[in-house]
Amino acid sequence: MPSQIRMAPPYCRAMRILVLQGHPRASFSIAQKALSAATRQVEGVTARDLYALYPDFNIDVATEQKLLLEHDLIVFQHPFYWYSSPAIIKEWEDLVLDFGWAYGPGGTHLHGKHLMSVLTTGGPETAYDEQGRNRFPIDALLAPFNQTAHRCGMAYLKPLVVFESRLIGSDALVERVEIYRNLLEGFATGRNDPRKHLAKNYRLPEGYTRKHGS
Ligand SMILES: Cc1cc2nc3c(=O)[nH]c(=O)nc-3n(C[C@H](O)[C@H](O)[C@H](O)COP(=O)(O)O)c2cc1C
Numbered sequence: 673m674p675s676q677i678r679m680a681p682p683y684c685r686a687m688r689i690l691v692l693q694g695h696p697r698a699s700f701s702i703a704q705k706a707l708s709a710a711t712r713q714v715e716g717v718t719a720r721d722l723y724a725l726y727p728d729f730n731i732d733v734a735t736e737q738k739l740l741l742e743h744d745l746i747v748f749q750h751p752f753y754w755y756s757s758p759a760i761i762k763e764w765e766d767l768v769l770d771f772g773w774a775y776g777p778g779g780t781h782l783h784g785k786h787l788m789s790v791l792t793t794g795g796p797e798t799a800y801d802e803q804g805r806n807r808f809p810i811d812a813l814l815a816p817f818n819q820t821a822h823r824c825g826m827a828y829l830k831p832l833v834v835f836e837s838r839l840i841g842s843d844a845l846v847e848r849v850e851i852y853r854n855l856l857e858g859f860a861t862g863r864n865d866p867r868k869h870l871a872k873n874y875r876l877p878e879g880y881t882r883k884h885g886s
Pocket of ligand 1: 695700701702703704705750751752753754755756791792793794795796837838
């Protein structure tokens with residue numbers, strides 16, 4: 673018997689990643705288009721363009737729920753619109769995260785999974801400050817996503833934000849896209865431990881710790 677048994681890290685296995693993209697004017701996109709290209713470079717990522725799939729907002733709830741069951745990390749990737757997401761992401765949440773399935777009695781299907789927001793903004797980082805023109809830090813504006821993850825027993829990961837995405841220039845954009853690609857690859861291979869990427873001050877919900885330990 674070895675005198676010391678090496679403990680495996682609490683959660684560090686390859687994650688299957690589902691990226692839900694929502695850009696209502698994809699043909700005019702620069703920043704989101706670049707981020708979407710990165711998702712295609714990582715094995716183990718399923719990327720879905722929600723506006724292309726559901727131009728009439730007729731979201732196929734059964735298909736979306738089946739996909740959620742098949743993945744460990746869900747990414748909402750979208751431009752920041754009026755301090756939130758474009759409408760299809762909200763519609764997706766309203767229909768897919770159903771009572772008795774995602775929360776409430778018997779609503780345990782998402783327990784132990786992970787949610788991350790990947791955003792592009794028009795405004796610079798300095799605007800997202802009490803003294804700035806947008807008055808609130810981006811983390812505060814993302815509270816509904818953070819709390820939705822918590823209510824569904826998921827870990828909410830630190831958001832990846834490309835600030836001032838139309839003005840930063842192509843070199844800086846390429847740099848941010850590479851950070852995204854590398855992050856996804858780290859999660860897809862198990863190199864990244866999601867617990868080390870939790871959003872600031874995020875307290876893991878019981879549904880998550882019951883699955884993975886606290
Ligand atoms: C309807 C609309 C609302 C927007 N709201 C915001 C916002 O609240 N905050 C912000 O920083 N940028 C806002 N923007 C700017 C977009 O976030 C930005 O143009 C986009 O992320 C750039 O990505 P793209 O090149 O993929 O279109 C808004 C743009 C539009 C068209």
